[in-house]
Amino acid sequence: MPSWLDVRVWWARATRRWRTSLALRTIAITVGLSMLASVIVGATIAISVGANLFDARRDQLLTLSQNATVQVQLVFDRAAEDQTAELDPVLQDAASVIRSAAATTSGGTQFAIQVAPGQPVSGSQITSRSPNLDVDAIATPELAEAVATEDESRVWSQSAGVVRDDGSIAPTLVTGSKLQVQGRDYVLFLVYDISDTAQTLAQIQGTLLGAGVALILLIGAVTWLVLRLVVGPIQVAAETSRRLAGGDLDVRLPVRGDDVIATLARSFNGMAESLRGQIVQLADLSTVQQRFVSDVSHELRTPLTTIRLAGDVLYDRRHELPADSVRTVELLHTQIERFETLLADLLEMSRYDAGAVEMEVEPVNLVRLIEDEIEAVESLAATKGSELRLHAEGGWFEAEVDPRRIRRVMQNLLGNAIDHGEGRPISIWIDSDADAVAIAVRDHGVGIAPADLERVFDRFWRADPSRQRTTGGTGLGLAISLEDAALHGGWLEAWSAPGAGSCFRLTLPRRRGRSITASPLPLPPDDPAERGITMGGDHVAD
Amino acid sequence: MEQRILVVDDDPALAEMIGIVLRAEGFTPSFCADGSGALATFRAVRPDLVLLDLMLPGLDGVSVCSALREESGVPIIMLTAKSDPQDVVGGLEAGADDYIVKPFNPKELVARIRTRLRPAPRVSGDLVTIGDLELDVAGHEVRRGATKIALTPLEFELLLALAGKPEQVFTREMLLEQVWGYQYKADTRLVNVHVQRLRAKIEEDPDNPRIVTTVRGVGYRAGS
Numbered sequence: 001m002p003s004w005l006d007v008r009v010w011w012a013r014a015t016r017r018w019r020t021s022l023a024l025r026t027i028a029i030t031v032g033l034s035m036l037a038s039v040i041v042g043a044t045i046a047i048s049v050g051a052n053l054f055d056a057r058r059d060q061l062l063t064l065s066q067n068a069t070v071q072v073q074l075v076f077d078r079a080a081e082d083q084t085a086e087l088d089p090v091l092q093d094a095a096s097v098i099r100s101a102a103a104t105t106s107g108g109t110q111f112a113i114q115v116a117p118g119q120p121v122s123g124s125q126i127t128s129r130s131p132n133l134d135v136d137a138i139a140t141p142e143l144a145e146a147v148a149t150e151d152e153s154r155v156w157s158q159s160a161g162v163v164r165d166d167g168s169i170a171p172t173l174v175t176g177s178k179l180q181v182q183g184r185d186y187v188l189f190l191v192y193d194i195s196d197t198a199q200t201l202a203q204i205q206g207t208l209l210g211a212g213v214a215l216i217l218l219i220g221a222v223t224w225l226v227l228r229l230v231v232g233p234i235q236v237a238a239e240t241s242r243r244l245a246g247g248d249l250d251v252r253l254p255v256r257g258d259d260v261i262a263t264l265a266r267s268f269n270g271m272a273e274s275l276r277g278q279i280v281q282l283a284d285l286s287t288v289q290q291r292f293v294s295d296v297s298h299e300l301r302t303p304l305t306t307i308r309l310a311g312d313v314l315y316d317r318r319h320e321l322p323a324d325s326v327r328t329v330e331l332l333h334t335q336i337e338r339f340e341t342l343l344a345d346l347l348e349m350s351r352y353d354a355g356a357v358e359m360e361v362e363p364v365n366l367v368r369l370i371e372d373e374i375e376a377v378e379s380l381a382a383t384k385g386s387e388l389r390l391h392a393e394g395g396w397f398e399a400e401v402d403p404r405r406i407r408r409v410m411q412n413l414l415g416n417a418i419d420h421g422e423g424r425p426i427s428i429w430i431d432s433d434a435d436a437v438a439i440a441v442r443d444h445g446v447g448i449a450p451a452d453l454e455r456v457f458d459r460f461w462r463a464d465p466s467r468q469r470t471t472g473g474t475g476l477g478l479a480i481s482l483e484d485a486a487l488h489g490g491w492l493e494a495w496s497a498p499g500a501g502s503c504f505r506l507t508l509p510r511r512r513g514r515s516i517t518a519s520p521l522p523l524p525p526d527d528p529a530e531r532g533i534t535m536g537g538d539h540v541a542d
Numbered sequence: 543m544e545q546r547i548l549v550v551d552d553d554p555a556l557a558e559m560i561g562i563v564l565r566a567e568g569f570t571p572s573f574c575a576d577g578s579g580a581l582a583t584f585r586a587v588r589p590d591l592v593l594l595d596l597m598l599p600g601l602d603g604v605s606v607c608s609a610l611r612e613e614s615g616v617p618i619i620m621l622t623a624k625s626d627p628q629d630v631v632g633g634l635e636a637g638a639d640d641y642i643v644k645p646f647n648p649k650e651l652v653a654r655i656r657t658r659l660r661p662a663p664r665v666s667g668d669l670v671t672i673g674d675l676e677l678d679v680a681g682h683e684v685r686r687g688a689t690k691i692a693l694t695p696l697e698f699e700l701l702l703a704l705a706g707k708p709e710q711v712f713t714r715e716m717l718l719e720q721v722w723g724y725q726y727k728a729d730t731r732l733v734n735v736h737v738q739r740l741r742a743k744i745e746e747d748p749d750n751p752r753i754v755t756t757v758r759g760v761g762y763r764a765g766s
Contacts, residue, residue, distance in 0.1 A: 301623040301644040301645055302553045302556055302623060302644060303553075303555070303556075304644070304645040305556055305559075305621075305644040305645040305646060306553070306555045306556045306559045307645075308645040308646070308647055309556075309559040309560065309562075309563055309646075309647070309648055309651075310559055312647045312648045312649070313559075313562065313563060313566070313648060316648070340645050360731075362730070363758075363759045398759050403730075404729075
């Protein structure tokens, strides 16, 4: 089925349009409500006008019928006094009297004189009627009954419909009144065509309907116009806010007139101005900070270089120095190195804080990189008694990373593992999936207490101040590593079980700029060596 | 013969200390404390190598480096207090052969200097051809037909390393070790920048190199 035929598609589009368009919603609600009001008002007017028209017409026709009845009764009464008179001329007289008395309606009047129901049918009786009038089909028995049984000589009426020659139905009013001829009761039916009244009513209703439709259209148009006037500036404001949020700090709303929209525009512009001022101020501060870092870098490093050179020259000649100076020179040498590392870490941290860090991405085989790093620390690990084991389950491809930063992270994690590994084996895992590559470094040392685990990435934080360090950490290593991981769009996470060691897992996206949702390695990774005997059992169960 | 080294640094203490280290290693140092006088001192001293601080009063180090390169292929080693990528790359692009980040130690400094001053390794034969270029190893000259192409000693050594084993792919690390003398983990931007500078001189269309080609993800090689 093509999509344009699908009702659901149209429904979905309509509901979306309804949700998103304020103008559509407002116009629809306004028009709908005014339509409802118009229908109620119009119907009330139409019904009441119709009823009034009909009542007035009926009263008029009843008066006519009353007159006609009185005059016909006179004709019959005169004929009764004149015993010799023939009946036929009398009836013709009566008919002409009726016509003249009741012929005022445009639709024409028909009549019928019948014996009233309930009268004996014997003897001579008179009947007279207009040609083609089937009065029994029009007048209900109830009407004749009402005329016959009531003593008062009043005129009764009833609405009816007469089928015209062309098949349409003409609205009709039938009146019935009592006549007395030769001691018998007769009923005079007069049938009036009142289609002129119905026509008038239809005209009024048509006018009402037309006026209603015009009113609703007008209301719709006015609503639309008002919306344009009010929503237009709001749309402009929304678009301007979006651009402002997008970083275009110089956009402003046009201010016209002195109304509420202008007030909104002025407030908005004020807000934008103050925002711009603050952002510019912050940017200035950040520039000052970066320049400061750069200046400190230069100013500190130049004297440090001199000290370093001097210290090293002395250190190289320590054999020529008196014995008590040797230790001094050695201390000087190691502490200069420590100071240097600390300064380098501090500056790196400041660069991160100033946001002045740039990634230099190149395709890097992370397995090779890790092998290099492991090789570099192998002798140090050996002096501590730790064996380094690499489990390269994946990662044999070129990942887009900044190798300098990843090396630094690895140096940190391996250094920490060796420091805290208690001489037990250290495992390094690398694995990858379609999106990410993960590296985990697991030691089996004392581990980190749960409360401390949250703080391992804090600056200058040390798990155990009394612990002797061999790799000369500055206390900034993990904080910088965390920033390095974040710069890649990756994660650096820690796991630890006191007594069982700890594990740090670095997860990086394979391609620069991609986001990652899961790590290819569990934290900590499953260690077949640790599972030991239970591993066999698992296989049997499988 | 003692080799002369010009130290361009505005910090008198550091310059003096570097001088002490250099003298101890048998070099003859001379000094210049600002950028604007560096070129004049260079012409007067004709040093075998220049140690150049990047932040200098007068003319900044990168400009001094460019000016030196205009008239000489003398090895230039930058001394930089900043390891910010832009500064280092700026200096390398201006023609510096190598750089040392402050603070450095004497051994590091001397090792860098010695690498740049050592004679080029002898390759079998005195004439190496690569593409339409001829390398005169003894004369340290590169010719395309009759036209001589002026290369700095480092650029010559880089081209010779690649041309010595045509078709072999050199990783950046291999080149860093062979040409710059780094044993371990150095800045691969050194290779990238100098390959670009070399191409600008020897390639007929540097954007579409035919003599030194890139092997994506691995490194470079001479010949396609």
